[in-house]
Amino acid sequence: MVRTFGPFVPVVLIWWVIAEAEVFPPDLFVGPGTVLAEFRELIAKGILPAYLSDSFTRLWTGVLFGLLIGIPAGFIVAMSRWARRLTWPLLLFFQAIADIAWLPIVIVWFGFSLTAVTFVIVYTIVFPLMISIVSGVEEVPKDLVRAARSLGAGRFRVFTDVIVPGALPAVATGIRTGLGYGWRALIAAEIIVGTSGIGFMMFDARRAGVVTGVFVGMIVLGILWYALDALILAPFERGTIERWGMVRTAEVGR
Amino acid sequence: MPGLTSTEDALSSGVRPSRRGRNLSRRLGAAFWFAVPFVALAITWAVVVEVTGVEARTFPQITDVVRAFGEMWTSGEYLRHTGASLRRVILGALIGILTAVPFGILLGSSRWASVFFAPLLRFSVALAGIAWIPLATLWLGFGERAVIFIVWNATFFALTYNAMLGVQRIPTQLLQAARSMGTSRPRMFVEVMLPGALPSIVTGLRVGLGYGWRGLVAAEIIATSAGLGYSIFLAQKFFRTDIIIVGMITIGLLWLVTDRALLAPLERRTVERWGMKAVIS
Numbered sequence: 001m002v003r004t005f006g007p008f009v010p011v012v013l014i015w016w017v018i019a020e021a022e023v024f025p026p027d028l029f030v031g032p033g034t035v036l037a038e039f040r041e042l043i044a045k046g047i048l049p050a051y052l053s054d055s056f057t058r059l060w061t062g063v064l065f066g067l068l069i070g071i072p073a074g075f076i077v078a079m080s081r082w083a084r085r086l087t088w089p090l091l092l093f094f095q096a097i098a099d100i101a102w103l104p105i106v107i108v109w110f111g112f113s114l115t116a117v118t119f120v121i122v123y124t125i126v127f128p129l130m131i132s133i134v135s136g137v138e139e140v141p142k143d144l145v146r147a148a149r150s151l152g153a154g155r156f157r158v159f160t161d162v163i164v165p166g167a168l169p170a171v172a173t174g175i176r177t178g179l180g181y182g183w184r185a186l187i188a189a190e191i192i193v194g195t196s197g198i199g200f201m202m203f204d205a206r207r208a209g210v211v212t213g214v215f216v217g218m219i220v221l222g223i224l225w226y227a228l229d230a231l232i233l234a235p236f237e238r239g240t241i242e243r244w245g246m247v248r249t250a251e252v253g254r
Numbered sequence: 255m256p257g258l259t260s261t262e263d264a265l266s267s268g269v270r271p272s273r274r275g276r277n278l279s280r281r282l283g284a285a286f287w288f289a290v291p292f293v294a295l296a297i298t299w300a301v302v303v304e305v306t307g308v309e310a311r312t313f314p315q316i317t318d319v320v321r322a323f324g325e326m327w328t329s330g331e332y333l334r335h336t337g338a339s340l341r342r343v344i345l346g347a348l349i350g351i352l353t354a355v356p357f358g359i360l361l362g363s364s365r366w367a368s369v370f371f372a373p374l375l376r377f378s379v380a381l382a383g384i385a386w387i388p389l390a391t392l393w394l395g396f397g398e399r400a401v402i403f404i405v406w407n408a409t410f411f412a413l414t415y416n417a418m419l420g421v422q423r424i425p426t427q428l429l430q431a432a433r434s435m436g437t438s439r440p441r442m443f444v445e446v447m448l449p450g451a452l453p454s455i456v457t458g459l460r461v462g463l464g465y466g467w468r469g470l471v472a473a474e475i476i477a478t479s480a481g482l483g484y485s486i487f488l489a490q491k492f493f494r495t496d497i498i499i500v501g502m503i504t505i506g507l508l509w510l511v512t513d514r515a516l517l518a519p520l521e522r523r524t525v526e527r528w529g530m531k532a533v534i535s
Contacts, residue, residue, distance in 0.1 A: 007370045008377075028393055089288045090295060096513065097506035098468045100384075101483070103475075104490035105498045109312065181468065184384045188472040191387060192487075199385075206388035214388045222381040229380060 004230070030212050035219065038212040047201070048220070055197040058114060059186055062121025066178065070126040071171065074133030078167070079159065084134070095127035099185045103192060112193040117186060124185045125178035132177065136170020137163055172237035179233065183225060311493040319503075322496035331485070336504060338480040342398070343470055346405025347463060354410045355455060358417025359447050368418050375415040382462075383408035383469035387476055396477045404469040409462035416458025420451030452524040460517045467509055 012032055018024070019031025042048040077083045077091070099120050110116040140163055148162045190199025198217055205213025296316055303315045310318055326332035361367045386407050390400040424447065432446045474483030482501050489497035 003369060004373050007372075007374050011374060085287055086291050086294070088291075090291045092514070093292070093506055093510060096510040097502050098471050098509065100468050100471045100475075101486060101502045101505045104486045105495060105502070108490055108493060108495060108498070180380075181464070184465065184468060188384045188387075188468070191384070192472065192475055202385075202388045206392050209392070211389075211392055214392060218381060218385055218389065221385050222377055225380040226377050230376070 027209070028211055030215060034212055035215045039216050039220075042201075042213075042216060048216075051196055051198050051201050052220070055186065055190065055199070058117045058197065059121065059183060061114065062118045062182060062186070063125060063179065065118060066122040066125030066129070066182070067175070069122065070129035070174070070178070071133070073126065074130035074171075074174070075137070075164070075167075077130060078134040078137035079163070088134075091127060091130060095131060099124040099181060100188050103185075103189055107193060112189075112195065117189050120185050120189060121182045124181040125175070128177040128181065129171070129174035132170045132174025133167055136167035136173075139170070140166035168240040169237065172233075172240045176229070176233045176237060179228075187221070311495060314496040314499060318496040319499045322494070323500045326497070326500060332500075332504075335480055335482050335485045335501075336508075338478075339470060339474065339482045340508070342401050342474075342481065343405055343463075343467065346402045346466060346470070347409050347459075349402070350406045350409030350413055350462065350466070351459070353406075354413035354458075355417050355448075358414040358455070358458075359421050359443065359451060361414070362418040362421025362451065363443075363447060368422060371418065372415075375411060375418070378411040379415055382411045383465040384472050387469070387473055390473070391477050398478065400477045401470060401473040401481070404473040405466040408466035408469045409459065412462035412465065413455065413458040416454045416461070417451050420454025420458075421447050423454065424450035453521065456517065456521045456524055460513065460521065463512065463517070467505075467512075471505065 016032050019026075019029060019034075023029075039048070077087055102120055102123055103116075106116045106119050110119065144162050144166065145158055148158050153161065186197075187199035187202075190197040191203040194200030194203065198221060202214050202217035205211075205217065300316045303313060314322075323332065361371050383404065386404055387400075390403045390407070394400040394403055428446060428450065429442075432442055437446070470481075471483035474481035475487040478484055482505055486498045486501035489495075489501070
């Protein structure tokens with residue numbers, strides 16, 4: 001706890017001192033006190049909770065469909081040589097088209113709606129997830145597969161009892177990478193064409209030239225994502241790795 | 255290779271042709287199989303648009319896209335936008351590398367500093383890139399500087415964090431050996447820590463540039479009047495889907511080339527050269 005949260009105390013303190021000393025003009029840089037007051041006000045007015053729940057609805061809808069599509073598709077491509085041959089180059093290429101670049105054409109197709117945002121988030125999650133699953137299946141030791149086969153396991157059992165558990169850490173890594181891109185795409189979508197949501201709130205404050213609103217948005221986003229990553233995703237990833245005894249270094253910075 | 259099929263492959267593979275012939279034919283085969291899906295996709299695209307008769311303002315025919323590309327090329331628009339984007343990415347990433355790598359190694363070389371900075375950096379990596387756009391445009395105004403700031407910001411934190419982790423992963427024996435032979439601090443820095451952390455640094459660069467490239471597209475849409483992001487967003491206002499797709503393909507190709515031709519080989523090489531296992535993202 002001290003290790004994780006301790007370092008933030010001096011940082012906030014330094015931030016406060018810099019703001020108090022007015023090193024930067026106060027309309028461009030505000031201190032923690034002002035940010036906290038604005039935060040309270042946005043909560044009291046109900047703006048922040050409403051926008052947050054809008055953003056979350058968009059994120060979860062996208063993530064849910066992304067997982068539903070990405071996980072089965074990933075295993076199909078990993079297990080079938082033909083599927084792999086035919087889709088691998090396309091996977092690489094489509095993953096390379098940054099998700100945000102889809103935004104304009106998706107807006108042409110669906111307008112700015114939940115469908116458009118969901119499409120972009122699904123897109124950001126499916127490709128890293130599939131690529132991660134394929135490499136995860138590849139890394140399952142061949143000896144394990146052979147051992148299971150020679151003990152009389154059929155192909156299906158090898159898949160469910162050897163391949164899937166062995167690839168779980170890769171699934172976890174893929175979800176983490178995908179989500180990291182996914183919420184960025186969401187923020188970008190809300191900034192660019194937003195009507196509500198936390199990204200919209202930040203850019204709306206920026207348009208009005210109110211730096212406090214921007215600060216609040218960034219800090220809320222940072223805390224939420226950090227909490228999600230540190231409390232749910234990273235332990236999930238570590239858990240799968242420890243449980244299935246695959247050695248893999250988990251703490252890549254993203 | 256998928257587990258099941260390759261197991262059987264290994265068991266059943268028998269006679270093999272000469273090595274050189276095998277390499278050449280394998281390369282050609284790989285190139286062929288790499289091209290097939292794209293050709294298939296292009297044909298499907300052409301046929302589906304033809305059969306369904308979908309409007310060009312919703313989805314363009316493949317020939318329209320080629321024509322749009324030709325027009326943009328002859329008018330110089332294409333090179334202007336692509337050049338603007340490339341310049342920003344290169345500049346932002348370069349400043350990112352120059353600032354983050356020394357900083358990260360410095361943090362990694364001190365136990366105390368790395369324990370202190372690890373959570374702060376993880377927080378910053380989580381936030382890096384797009385979420386800074388409102389603040390960047392407020393601080394630096396709409397324009398070139400805000401976009402470069404976003405690219406720098408996206409690469410900086412991921413790079414610093416990974417450089418720091420990389421230094422920590424250098425086997426203690428190596429550090430002790432170098433130190434016991436009387437290596438000075440600057441030499442330790444350049445000859446032990448930098449190469450030792452290199453695989454991890456390259457991984458960080460890949461992650462960071464992934465964020466940076468996305469941040470670039472988003473920032474260009476918002477903050478400038480040139481660049482690929484700007485051009486596709488402008489095209490959206492006029493329902494020019496053909497121009498949008500030219501931009502999307504360019505964005506995809508540029509990143510594919512950067513990642514596959516530059517970063518991935520660099521990552522492989524550093525791993526082989528320095529014999530350390532990199533953290534694969």
